[in-house]
Amino acid sequence: ALSKPVHRLKVFLAKYLGSLLFMFIQVALFTLLVFVALRWRVGTWNPTVLWMVPLSVLVFSYLYGVVVLVNVITRSTLAGIMVALLVWFMSFVMNLVEANLYTYAYTEAGEELPEIQETLKPWYHASRYAYSVIPKTKQTMEYGDRMIKVSGRQGFSTEDFTGLLM
Known part of the structure; x- marks a missing residue:
């Protein structure tokens, strides 16, 4: 029996931070495996892969905050x-909507459709406001x-990490 009960906020924060720590350990172990595998595949050590650890935990914290x-x-x-x-799906959809509305409202240079572009500008601004509340998982x-x-001594060189994985 506890002589002093633990406050709810402390229990809540301990559970939240414990979940983030659990996610951190999993991502860190997997990233270290990828780090070693890249050394084997590409031929050089690549410490920039380690950036995925805090970023993955950050994305998890976005979504876990919604769950909590x-x-x-x-x-x-x-x-x-x-x-x-x-929310994760809406983040993906809103990212596509916002990007496409911006493209059609502001950057379609080859087309002469000023009246359509003017009608799309308010929709673009509305989508930006709606998108500002949703976690930016994709970004x-x-x-x-x-x-x-990623670049290595074995002739493989690319600036895109996903290009290495494909």
């Missing part, structure tokens, strides 16, 4: 997971892809 929020409100684990999957991982540089 929904769990606290509804007391349903399944609802938390489903809403997190929905975070794309940032990691830009941080990783």
Whole structure:
């Protein structure tokens, strides 16, 4: 028996930080395996791969924050997971919508469609506002892809990490 009960906030933060630590350990181990495999495959040590550890934990914290929020409100684990999957999917869809609306509203140089471009500009601004609330999972991982540089002594050289994996 505890002489002083633990505050709910401390329990909540301990569970949240424990989950982030659990994710960190998994990602760190996998990234170290990739680090060694790249040495074997490419021929050089590539410490930029280690950028994926904090970025993956950051993406996990986005989605796990949604899970925790929904769990606290509804007391349903399944609802938390489903809403997190929905937010992840919405992040992907909103990224595509925002990028395409920007392309059609501002950068379509070859077409002479000023009236359509003017009608798309308010939609683009509305999509930017809607997109500003959703976690940027895709951009975070794309940032990691830009941080990783791959080149080796065995004739393989690319600036795109995903090109190495394909």
